[in-house]
Amino acid sequence: MKLKKYAFGIVSGLALSGLLATTALADTVRLKLAGTYPVNHFGHGIVENMIKEIEDADVGVKISYFPASQLGSGEELIEDAIRGNIDLVQAFIYAQADPRLELMNLPGLVTTFDELKAVYGDPESKLNTILGGIMDDLGLVYLANTGEGLVGIVANEKPTDYAGFGDKGMNIRVWSSEVAKKTTESLGYRTTTMNWAEVLPALQSGVIDGAICCTPEWAYSTFAAAGVGKYFIPVNTAIEASSFYASGKSWEKLNQEQRDVIRAAAERAASVAINTAWERNEGFVEQLKEAGWEILEYSPEERAAMVAHIQENVWPELADVVGQDLIDELTAN
The missing domain is CATH 3.40.190.170 (Bacterial extracellular solute-binding protein, family 7)
Incomplete structure (x- = not known):
C-alpha cells in the first residue's frame, strides 16, 4: 500500500x-x-x-x-x-x-x-x-x-541660390507629408512625393534631382556608400525621427x-x-566630404532667416491640416 x-x-x-x-x-x-x-x-x-x-x-x-x-x-x-x-x-x-x-x-x-x-x-x-x-x-x-537628428537634402546637382527662397531649378523627393511638401516648396524646390524605398533608384536614374530625407548618417550610408549623390544641404527643417x-x-x-x-x-x-x-x-559629415560630397552650409543669419520664413509662410497654412488648437498647444510657453 x-x-x-x-x-x-x-x-x-x-x-x-x-x-x-x-x-x-x-x-x-x-x-x-x-x-x-x-x-x-x-x-x-x-x-x-x-x-x-x-x-x-x-x-x-x-x-x-x-x-x-x-x-x-x-x-x-x-x-x-x-x-x-x-x-x-x-x-x-x-x-x-x-x-x-x-x-x-x-x-x-x-x-x-x-x-x-x-x-x-x-x-x-x-x-x-x-x-x-x-x-x-x-x-x-x-x-x-x-x-536621430536634423534632416537635410541629398542631391545630384547644386541648387540655385541654395540658402535663399527663389526657384532652385530642381525637383526633389518629399515623403508623404503635406507639411514637408509645403515647407520644401516654400524654399523654392519643386517636389515629388515618393516612398522611401523608391528614392535611391529614382535619384540614381535621374527621375528626381534630389531628396529631402536624411541626417548625414543616412545620406552617407544610403547614398554616398552606393555612389549616388554629390551634395548635402543641411536645411534642418525637420527631424529624422x-x-x-x-x-x-x-x-x-x-x-x-x-x-x-x-x-x-x-x-x-x-x-x-x-x-x-x-x-x-559630425563624423558622418566628414565621411561625406571624404567621399567627395560638398556640404552646402548655412550661416547663422541665413538659418535664422529660413526659420522665420517658414514660420511666417508655412505655419499658417498648416492650421487647416493639423489644427490651430494643436499648434497653439504645442508652441505655448
Missing part, C-alpha cells in the same frame, strides 16, 4: 509539474516587431538590446524582430498595426492615417540638440503627450520617440507588468538612440 501511494505521488507530481510547464508555455506572449532600421544602422543594435531587455525581464514575452523594412515601409506598417497584423513597430510615423500626425513634421520647431532632447526625448513633453492621444484615437499605443508604438489590439492581450516592461525598454532605447545619433553626426 505504501509503495502504491509513493508511486501515485510520483505520478501525480510529474503530472502537476507537466501541467505547470504547459501553463507557463501557454502564458508566453509572442510578439512580432517590425522595424525600418537597416541592419548596418546603429539603431538596429539598440532595438536588439531593447528586445533582450524585455525578454530578460521574464514577464512572459518573446519577440520576433523583422528589421530593414522586411514587413513593409513606415506607411504600410502603421496600417498593419492598426489592423493588428503587427504587434510592435519601430518606424517613422506617417500622416496618411490621420492628418494631425503632421504635427511630427512641424518645421522649425527644433533647431538644437537640447531642443531635440526636450521635445522628442522627454516622454512627458507636449509633443509626446499630443502624439499619444492621436495614436490612441487610431487604435495604437505610442511608446517613445527617437529623434522614428517611433516605437504598438497595436492596440495586441496591447490589450498583455498584462500590466508586460506593458510596463515594454514601455520602459522602449523609452530607454529611444534615449540611447537620441544621444548616440547626435554624437555620430
Whole structure:
C-alpha cells in the first residue's frame, strides 16, 4: 500500500509539474516587431538590446524582430498595426492615417540638440503627450520617440541660390507629408512625393534631382556608400525621427507588468538612440566630404532667416491640416 501511494505521488507530481510547464508555455506572449532600421544602422543594435531587455525581464514575452523594412515601409506598417497584423513597430510615423500626425513634421520647431532632447526625448513633453492621444484615437499605443537628428537634402546637382527662397531649378523627393511638401516648396524646390524605398533608384536614374530625407548618417550610408549623390544641404527643417508604438489590439492581450516592461525598454532605447545619433553626426559629415560630397552650409543669419520664413509662410497654412488648437498647444510657453 505504501509503495502504491509513493508511486501515485510520483505520478501525480510529474503530472502537476507537466501541467505547470504547459501553463507557463501557454502564458508566453509572442510578439512580432517590425522595424525600418537597416541592419548596418546603429539603431538596429539598440532595438536588439531593447528586445533582450524585455525578454530578460521574464514577464512572459518573446519577440520576433523583422528589421530593414522586411514587413513593409513606415506607411504600410502603421496600417498593419492598426489592423493588428503587427504587434510592435519601430518606424517613422506617417500622416496618411490621420492628418494631425503632421504635427511630427512641424518645421522649425527644433533647431538644437537640447531642443531635440526636450521635445522628442522627454516622454512627458507636449509633443509626446499630443502624439499619444492621436495614436490612441487610431487604435495604437505610442511608446517613445527617437529623434536621430536634423534632416537635410541629398542631391545630384547644386541648387540655385541654395540658402535663399527663389526657384532652385530642381525637383526633389518629399515623403508623404503635406507639411514637408509645403515647407520644401516654400524654399523654392519643386517636389515629388515618393516612398522611401523608391528614392535611391529614382535619384540614381535621374527621375528626381534630389531628396529631402536624411541626417548625414543616412545620406552617407544610403547614398554616398552606393555612389549616388554629390551634395548635402543641411536645411534642418525637420527631424529624422522614428517611433516605437504598438497595436492596440495586441496591447490589450498583455498584462500590466508586460506593458510596463515594454514601455520602459522602449523609452530607454529611444534615449540611447537620441544621444548616440547626435554624437555620430559630425563624423558622418566628414565621411561625406571624404567621399567627395560638398556640404552646402548655412550661416547663422541665413538659418535664422529660413526659420522665420517658414514660420511666417508655412505655419499658417498648416492650421487647416493639423489644427490651430494643436499648434497653439504645442508652441505655448
